Amino acid sequence: MGPPEINVTTELSVKVRLPHLLIPKFSGNLQDWFTFKDSFLSLVDDSVIIPNIQKFHYLLLAISDVKRVIQHMSVSKEGFRVAWEILVERYENERLVINTHIDNIMKLPSCTAETASQFCQIVDTTKCNLEALKAMKQNTDSWDMIIIYTVVQKLDNKTKREWELHISNKELPILQQLYSFLEHRCNALESVSTKPKTNEQRQFGDWKMSHSYVSS
Secondary structure (H helix, E strand, O other), rough: OOEEEEOOEEEOOOEEOOEEEEEEEOOOOOOHHHHHHHHHHHHHHHOOOOOOOHHHHHHHOOOOOOOHHOOOOOOHHHHHHHHHHHHHHHHHOHHHHHHEEEEHHHOOOOOOOOOOOHHHHHHHHHHHHHHHHHHOOOOOOOOOOHHHHHHHHOOOOHHHHHHHHHHHOOOOHHHHHHHHHHHHHHHHHHHHHOOOOHHHHHHHHHHHHHHHHHHO
C-alpha cells in the first residue's frame, strides 16, 4: 500500500482557494520518500498553472508530520524551491532506502505456530519490499535462494518440515514456489477456521455441555 492521501481545499486567503487535489502525505518514513516525491512532482511541482506560493502550501500540507525540517523557511514563491531542495537533501538517500526495504524482509517476525495471518504477512511484506527494491533498479531476480532461506527461518517447525517435503532434493526452489506454498497453507488454515460444524461435532459439543452441568 502506498502512503495515505489527503484532500487539499485549504484557503490561502479570503480570495484564493487551493485547487482540489489528492496529494500523498509524507510522514518522514524513508521507504515512502520516492513514492511521495514522484506523486508530488507529477501532481504539483510539474504543473505550469500552479504558482510557487501555492505549491509551497501544498507541500506544507503534505508534510505536516515533518514540516519542522523546513519550519524556518519563509512561505514565498522563492522559498518553495529552497524548501523542496532541503527535503530532497534530507530524505533522498537511496542507500538508506534500499537498506530499509532489505531490513523489512530480514526482520520479519518469526511464526510461533501455523496461523493464516502470519503466513499472509510474511508473503505480503516480502513481495512488497522486493517490488520496491526492483523499482529502485536492484537485481532482485537473482536473490531467490537468499530470500527463501531468510523466510523459511521465520516459519514454525511444522511448516519448515512441510516445506522440506514439498520441494525437490535435487532442484533449487524458486521464490514463487515458496509464495505458492505459503498462500496455499494460508487458504487452508482460513478454510478450516471458518468451516461450519458438522452434526456430529455439534452433538459432541452438546454432550460435553450436558456432562459439564452434571459434574458441576
